[in-house]
Amino acid sequence: MAAGLFVLVVLVTLGITLWAGRRSRAAEDFYAGGREFSPLQNGFAISGDYMSAASFLGVTGLIALYGYDGLLYTIGFLVAWLVVLMLVAELVRNCGRYTLADVLSLRMRQRPVRAAAGISSIVVSLFYLLGQMVGAGSLVALLLHLHSSASRDWSIVGIGVLMVVYVTVGGMKATTWIQIVKCVLLLGGTLLLTVLVLVRFHGDLGTLMRSAAHGSGQGSAYLLPGLHFGHSLTDQLDFISLGLALVLGTGGLPHILARFYTVPTARAARRSAIWAIGLVGSFYLMTIVLGLGAAAVIGGPALRGANAAGNTAVPQLADAMGGTVLFALTSAVAFATILAVVAGLTLASSASFAHDLWARAFRHPGEPQPSERQEVVVARIAAVVIGAVAIVLSLYAQKLNVAVLVGIAFAVAASANLPALLFNLFWHRFTTRGATWAIYGGLVPCLALVVISPVVSGSAAAIFPSAHFDWFPLQNPGLVSVPCGFLFGWLGTVTSRGHADPDAYAELEVRALTGAGAA
Template identity: 55%
Template sequence: MSALLTSAPSLVPSLAPAATTVGNPAINIGIFALFVVVTLAIVIRASRNNRSAAEYYAGGRAFTGRQNGIAIAGDYLSAASFLGIAGAIAINGYDGFLYSIGFLVAWLVALLLVAELLRNVGKYTMADVLSFRLRQRPVRIAAAISTLVVSFFYLLAQMAGAGGLVALLLGIEGALGQRLVIVVVGIIMIFYVIYGGMKGTTWVQIIKAVLLIIGAAIMTVWVLGKFGLNLSSLLGEATTASQDAGGKDLLQPGLQYKNPVDFISLSMALVLGTAGLPHVLMRFYTVPTSREARRSVVWAIWLIGIFYLFTLVLGFGAADLVGAKEIKNAPGGVNSAAPLLAFELGGEILLGIISAVAFATILAVVAGLTITASASLSHDIYNTVVKGGKATPEEEVKVARIAALVLGAIAIVGGIFALGQNIAFLVALAFAIAASANLPTILYSLFWKRFNTRGALWSIYGGLVSAITLIVFSPVVSGKAIDKVTGKSPSMLQGVDFHWFPLDNPGIISIPLGFVLGYIGTVTSKEYNAAKYAEMEVRSLTGHGAETATHH
C-alpha cells in the first residue's frame, strides 16, 4: 500500500513517512466537479420560490415524511459518520464502534420525546419552542447563542474533514493547500445556503444520503467478499494484522478510552446530544404535520442504523487491508481510512466516487448547519430582539442570507485551526454542548408545568459555559502525549499543556449540571403562567394552532 502513496507534505512532521495523494488527481477533480455542478443546478432550480420566510427556513413545509427522513439521514450522516467513525474503528476497534452505537441510540430519544411535540409547538427554530410560555427576549437570545455555539463546533469538524480529504485526493501539498481547500468548500456552501435556502439544502441532503448509503453498501459487500462474506473472519484477520504491525487487539475495549469514566462521559454526550442539535430539530419544521415529523424520524432511524452497521465492516476492513500506519500518515490522518480503503478495493474510479460522496456529505451538512445558525440570528435575534417582532418575512430572509455569509467566513477560519483532528471526536464535543445546554431546557419546556424563564436561562447558560470550560481545559485542547507514528500530539494545540480536567468529553459533568441548574433556577423564581402552559400542552399534543403560529 505504501508504494501507492507519494511524498510528504509539510503538514506532517518529518518524523513520519507521509503521503500526499492517492489515485489520479485528474479523475478525482473531474468527479468532484461533476457533483458540485449537478448539486448547484438543483439548488438554483429549488430556490425559485424562496421569497417567503416559510420557504427559506422550512422549504415551504412541502416535504413528505419519507423525503424528510432521507434528508435527516443526509444531515446526520456527516463527515464524522463516514470518515471519522471508519477511521476510529480502524485505529481503535471496539472503542471506535462505540461512536456508531451512541449516534444511533440517540435517535430513540429524538423519536420518543422530541420530534412530534417540537413540530407542533414551534415555527422555524428551537427558540420558538423554548420561548413559547416564557419571556421572549432573554430566552430567544440564550437559545440563539447556544444554537450558534453548537453549530460552530459541528462546522469545525466538517471543514477539517474537507481539508484533509481533498488534500489526499488532489495531491495538494502542505498546510497552505489544505487551507485553500477549506476556503473553497466554505464558498460553495455559502452559495448553497444563500440561494437554495432550506428547500435547496434539503434536496442536496436527500441526494447525498442516497449516494452515501449506496456507496457504503458497495464497499461493505466488497470488503466482506474478500473474507468469504464472513464477518468473524474479517474481525479476526483485522485484529491479527493490527497486532502484527505492533498494535493492540482491536476487539478489546480500552484502546482509546482507558478510563471507564471517559467512556461513560462520551456515551452520555452521544446518546443525549442528538435531541438537542438545532440543525436536526429544524428539519422537523419542513414537513406539513406532526405525524409526518414522526414518520420522518422512523425513516431516518432505519437508514442511519443500516449505515452504522456498514461502518463496522469498513473500519475493520481498513485496519486489515490498508493498515493503521498508512492511515495515520496520510493527509487527514485517521479521517483518510475510508478513502484509502476505497482505493485499495476499486482503484482510482471507486476512490473518486466515494470521495466525491464524502465531499458532498460535508457540503450538505455544512449547508444545513449554516442555514440553522443564520435562521436563529435572523428569526430569534433580529426579528424578536432588534425589531420587537415587527420585521417582515422579507427582511428576515435578507438578514438570514447576510448572516450565512458571515457564518461561512467564521466556519472557514475555524476549519483551518481544526485541521488534523479526528472529526468524529470533534462532533462528540458538539453533542456534549447540545446535551448540556439545549436538551434540559427542551425537555423541561415540553414536560414540566412549573418551568420558567430563570430555569431556562440557568439551564442554557450553565450547560453551555460548563461544557465549553471543561473542553478548553481538557486533554482535547492541550497536554496529550505525542503519537509515536505521526510524531504529533493528538491535542489541538502542540507543545503546550494547561489541561486540568482529565476527561476528553465533558458530558458526565455538564449534562447533569444543565438539568440541576434548570431545576434550581425554576424553583427559586415565582414566575408561572398556567394558561400559557395549558395552551402549549394542547398544541404539543394535538398540533392545534401550529400551522398558523405567530408567537407572542
C-alpha cells in the first residue's frame, strides 16, 4: 500500500509538471510562474517550500529524542518569519525580478555582485538539498525495508532524477502547484496524526509529556534544557549559534525569496508572508505533539534503533497509531514534502547560475546579452548538474540529522545573503565592495568552520567519524560567521575608494517603498 501511494504521488506530481510545462514559454514563466499566483496560493506554496523534511522528519525526531532541546528548533524556524515579513518580503518584490542578485545589482556594479550572490545562493541551496536527500534516503529505506547502503543510495538517485525532471520540464509554475498540493497534504496528514495522539492521551497534554519523558528513557531530564545541547559553555554557545542562524537565515534563503516574485504586487507578497506565518505556525505546534507522541508511544531506544538521528520518528508513530494504512499515508506525505522542496531548491540554484552567473557575471563588458530563451535552456542544464552534485554529496551525509544539515544552510544564508541584502536596502553609503565583502566575508568563514566542526569529523554521527580535525567546537557556525558577514560588509564599504551613488540609492528607495518601476 505504501509503495502504491508513493507511485501515486509521483504520477500526480509528474502530471502537474507536464501540464505546467505546456503553459511555460517565457523566462518569466520559468523563473516566476508568470507572476499570476494569488496571496493565498503563494502563502500555501511558501509554506510548502519551507515545511521541509527537516521540519516534518528532522525536527519531530529531535523533539522525540531530546524533548525540550528539540522544541527549540521549532521556535527558531517560526520566529524567522517575522524578519521576513517586516524587513524583506515587500521590499524584495519591488526591487528584484527573479533572484537575490537582482536586488543587489540595482545600485551596484553588476558583475562582481552577481558573481558573489550567485555563488552564495547555490551553496545555500546545496546544503538545503542535502538535508532533503538525507531525509529521502531514511524514509524510502524504512518504507521499503531497504537495509543495505546500496539500496538506500539508489533511492536517493531516484529522488534526484525526479527533482531534475520537475524543474527542467515545469519550471516555477509546476514547482508552485506541487508545493501547494504538498502543503495541503502535509497539513492534513499532520492534523490527523496529531488528533490521534491527543485522543490516545485523552487531550491531556500533561499526561502526554510525562509519558514522553518516561518513554524517552531520559526521565525528567527530557523536559528540561540541556539534553541535546548540554550544560557546558560550548553547548550553550552552540544553541545560541543555531538560534541566530535560524532566525536570520530565512530572510536570505534564495528559494524563499524567489517565491515573492510569483505574485503581481508587493502588497500580495506581504499578504503571502502573513498566510505563511499562520500555516507554518500551526504546523510547528503540531510537530511538538507528534514528537512527544513518538517518544511516549514508540520510546527513545526503538526510535534510535530505526534511525540514530531520529529521522523516522513520524512514520514509526503513524505505524503504531494507525497500522499500515496510516503508515502508508504518512510516508507518502513525507515523500511529497521532499519532492516539493527539492524542486524549489533546484529551481532557485539553477536560476542563480543561469540568470546571474552565466548571463551576466561571466560576460565581458560589451559582450551581447543572451536571449531569455537561451537563459532558460542554460537554467535547465544547470538543474541537471546541480541535481547530480546534490545526489553525490548526500551519499556521504546519511548519518546526519536533516535538521542539523538545514541549520547549516540557514547559517550560510544568514552570514552571506542577509547582511548584503539589508545593507543594500537600508544603508545609503553601501558600495559594491561592501556587497561583495559581505557575501564572501560571511560565506567563506561559515564553510571553513563547518569543515573543521563536529559535523564533518570527530563524532560517531559525523560524515568522517574516524577522522579528527574538529577544531571548531560548535556544530553551527552562525555565532561567528553571521557577525563576520555584517563586519566585512561595513569594512568593505568604509574602505571603498569611491562613494555610493546617492541618486541610485534614492531610486532604489522609491522603488522599494512604492513599487514604481517594479517588474
